[in-house]
Structure formats: structure tokens, C-alpha cells
Amino acid sequence: MDLFVCAGCGAELSVPVERVALPPEAHASNPHAWMPALMEPGTYAVDPDPWGRPWRHREEIGASEAAALGVYAPLYPVATGPRNMVVLAPGDTRGTRLLPERSGDSCLGVVAGDEPGLLCAGCGLGVGFREDDCGVWQTVRYDPGAVVRRSLGVPPPAAPVRPLPPVDPEGHWDVRWTAAAGTALARLLAASGGRALRLPAGLPTVMFGRAVERLLPAGPPFLTVGLAGPGLPRTDAGIVLVPADRRTGEPWRPAGEAVPVPLPAPVWARLAGAGETSPTPVSGTLPAQVVRDDYPHPDRPAYLFHPERSTLRRTLARMPEVRQPWLRALYDRL
Known part of the structure; x- marks a missing residue:
């Protein structure tokens, strides 16, 4: 601490x-x-990353200075404040x-x-x-x-991972989910190499499916995306959605050569099938095998999921891979 x-x-x-x-x-x-x-x-x-004022346009500062600030594609504006x-x-x-x-x-x-x-x-x-x-x-x-x-020389208390529901208390897609999807989508696109992706059924397809169909070519062949992490069986997928370490942000490392794409651990835990995520009583916990029927909001809103656009663009712009011609062309399409 x-x-x-x-x-x-x-x-x-x-x-x-x-x-x-x-x-x-x-x-x-x-x-x-x-x-x-x-x-x-x-x-x-x-x-x-540099944060806050002064704000400048990438063209104004030039490609080399922008790269020194961690920006490799046009991004408006560019923060040049303190790191x-x-x-x-x-x-x-x-x-x-x-x-x-x-x-x-x-x-x-x-x-x-x-x-x-x-x-x-x-x-x-x-x-x-x-x-x-x-x-x-x-x-x-x-x-x-x-x-x-x-x-202080005192170790921090243990912090168990609690699955984060994708819907906020007001019944909308939680901004923490849409922003996490924007960051992960940028890394999925880069890892695809421009090839078609086959996503796991369920929430991963809800999160990324429409964007992948719009931005990448149709298959076959497909590069398979899977889920990997603690407690899950090994997968043969070429790209895997994994939990990020809470303290370092580093992705959980799968066995083999699969490319890891990190998600916040609470989001990943929900994707990995955490099951019941509704609130528990103020005192005590629910008995085993008991599921509440008084959810405060629906499982999903009545509108489509959209990865947070500014987070997607910001993540891509700060990835050196965006200098590859195919990925830069995709970035410009956004």
C-alpha cells in the first residue's frame, strides 16, 4: 500500500x-x-501516456514527434501534457x-x-x-x-474478481463494457492480420460480431477466436480473449502460440460463464442453488451493442502496428 x-x-x-x-x-x-x-x-x-493540455493536432507536430508521444495515426487532438x-x-x-x-x-x-x-x-x-x-x-x-x-510496506488486501454485468443499473450497456470492447476490438483487428474471424457464440459475438463483419473480409477461411484463462480448458483458437492482471494490466498468458487479447478481469469473468450475477441480500449470501428472480434490469438492453468508438480509435492510433498499410486503411475507414 x-x-x-x-x-x-x-x-x-x-x-x-x-x-x-x-x-x-x-x-x-x-x-x-x-x-x-x-x-x-x-x-x-x-x-x-501524456495527459491534458496543451492539445495539438498530429499533423501540426509531425509524425516523428507524434510517435515519441505514442501516436502512430491521425488522432484529434493529441495530448502533450505530463506523463x-x-x-x-x-x-x-x-x-x-x-x-x-x-x-x-x-x-x-x-x-x-x-x-x-x-x-x-x-x-x-x-x-x-x-x-x-x-x-x-x-x-x-x-x-x-x-x-x-x-x-507503507503493507501488502494490499486480497481482491477477488467479481463478474461485471454488461448492463448498468439504468438498463443501458455499461460504459465499462463498451470501452473494454473498444480496446479489445483494436487488438483483435491487429491480431487478425486482415483475415476473417470466427467468434465464440454468446456475448463475445454481441460485443464484436457486427464490427468484425463490417471491418474484416468474410470467410472462410477463418481465424478462430476463443476464451482462455484460469479454470478454462485449453483451446486451439489462434486468438484468445484472456483476463488482464488487475495490478499490472498484463494479459494472462495461454499455453502455445495463441495471441492473447486482454479484457478487464470482471468483464472476462462474465464472458467465461460466471452465471448468476444479480445482487445478493444485504446480510449474508444466497443459499446454494438459489437464483434470484428480482433482477433490477434486463439481461440486455433493447438496442445493439457498440464498442466505444473513441476508445477503439485511440487504442489503434497508439499501436505501432497501425503503420501497416492494411491496418492503417482500416483505421481510416473508422
């Missing part, structure tokens, strides 16, 4: 938090809708004060502006940014140059 303190005066700026991988939905948005906190309580992530911003849930921060007047162009709340809008309450040092606006994940981002990470 770690603790963040002010680089200026040493005041504590967070509760003890565990480092985990940055969620794939971190750069997704849901226009004019309320968004919850991006990070789970008690966790933080480090965003390795390695520390991302936390707002409720896990301490000892700061907010200056709303430093917000950027927002709708109903606050977003990052030109100057840090969060200051250390002890010494007044600008330490980061608070975002809480419609369509934006609720986050605090600490500037890595303004805070110091202190290791």
Missing part, C-alpha cells in the same frame, strides 16, 4: 491506496450523462482545496484547466486536477512532480 504526500510540505494527500492498472475506460466518455468515480475505492493508477499522472478516486484524497475558477470549459461541473485546480491545503502548492462534469469520469489526477509516493 502507498500514501501520497505533498512534495512541498510533506502533508498527506491521500489515504493508503493500492496501485492497479489504469482501467481501459479511463479515456472514454458518455456525453451529458452522470459518470461515477473511475477508480475503485482504495486504489490508484498511473497513466503512462505518469496519478489517478485516484476523489474520496481517497485528503488535505486539498479546490479552486473552481481554474476549471476549463465545462458544462455542469469542473474539468482540468490550464493550471492545477487542486492545491495542497498546507502550503498552497498546485498538486493536481479534479474532474466532475457530465460525461466525464470523476477523478483526481495528481501531478507526479507535485506529489511523493511513500510505500
Whole structure:
């Protein structure tokens, strides 16, 4: 577990938090809708990519400078702000004060502006940014140059993987699913080599089927996509959907030569057939073999699933493989 303190005066700026991988939905948005906190309580992530202002066009900065920023195809706009911003849930921060007047162009709340809008309450040092606006994940981002990470020498508590239902409490496709699908679809397309894909039946086809049919040629022959991971039998598929490690984001490694495409572990667990995922009683758990019949929402919304487009494009644009002519042509079709 770690603790963040002010680089200026040493005041504590967070509760003890565990480092985990940055969620794939971190750069997704849901226009004019309320968004919850991006990070789970008690966790933080480090965003390795440049974040925030100044924003520039890729053509303006040139291909070589864009590649140094991790962008290999046209992407509008390109963030050229600091790397390695520390991302936390707002409720896990301490000892700061907010200056709303430093917000950027927002709708109903606050977003990052030109100057840090969060200051250390002890010494007044600008330490980061608070975002809480419609369509934006609720986050605090600490500037890595303004805070110091202190290791507490205490191991984080065990965190069991809980399957994430694909439908949110309001009955819509969960944005965490659509963003995860956008990231995974980019990697599926790159792994396909431009060949037709045969997807597993069920939710994987719901997630990727329409996009694969639209973007890749029809088969046969097909390159088979399967599911792989802890507890699943070995598959002969050439590409496998696997869980990503919660802490590192690295994909679970299958035996053989199959290409792994990672998904967030809660999403993968649902695809792998976790079964019952409805809420349990406030006290205790459901008896064995008992299934609730009071689901708060339908199994699937009444509209089609669409991988989150901006996440798909952003992931592809940041993959060096997009420089291959066939994949670049596919990217331009998006």
C-alpha cells in the first residue's frame, strides 16, 4: 500500500491506496450523462501516456514527434501534457482545496484547466486536477512532480474478481463494457492480420460480431477466436480473449502460440460463464442453488451493442502496428 504526500510540505494527500492498472475506460466518455468515480475505492493508477493540455493536432507536430508521444495515426487532438499522472478516486484524497475558477470549459461541473485546480491545503502548492462534469469520469489526477509516493510496506488486501454485468443499473450497456470492447476490438483487428474471424457464440459475438463483419473480409477461411484463462480448458483458437492482471494490466498468458487479447478481469469473468450475477441480500449470501428472480434490469438492453468508438480509435492510433498499410486503411475507414 502507498500514501501520497505533498512534495512541498510533506502533508498527506491521500489515504493508503493500492496501485492497479489504469482501467481501459479511463479515456472514454458518455456525453451529458452522470459518470461515477473511475477508480475503485482504495486504489490508484498511473497513466503512462501524456495527459491534458496543451492539445495539438498530429499533423501540426509531425509524425516523428507524434510517435515519441505514442501516436502512430491521425488522432484529434493529441495530448502533450505530463506523463505518469496519478489517478485516484476523489474520496481517497485528503488535505486539498479546490479552486473552481481554474476549471476549463465545462458544462455542469469542473474539468482540468490550464493550471492545477487542486492545491495542497498546507502550503498552497498546485498538486493536481479534479474532474466532475457530465460525461466525464470523476477523478483526481495528481501531478507526479507535485506529489511523493511513500510505500507503507503493507501488502494490499486480497481482491477477488467479481463478474461485471454488461448492463448498468439504468438498463443501458455499461460504459465499462463498451470501452473494454473498444480496446479489445483494436487488438483483435491487429491480431487478425486482415483475415476473417470466427467468434465464440454468446456475448463475445454481441460485443464484436457486427464490427468484425463490417471491418474484416468474410470467410472462410477463418481465424478462430476463443476464451482462455484460469479454470478454462485449453483451446486451439489462434486468438484468445484472456483476463488482464488487475495490478499490472498484463494479459494472462495461454499455453502455445495463441495471441492473447486482454479484457478487464470482471468483464472476462462474465464472458467465461460466471452465471448468476444479480445482487445478493444485504446480510449474508444466497443459499446454494438459489437464483434470484428480482433482477433490477434486463439481461440486455433493447438496442445493439457498440464498442466505444473513441476508445477503439485511440487504442489503434497508439499501436505501432497501425503503420501497416492494411491496418492503417482500416483505421481510416473508422
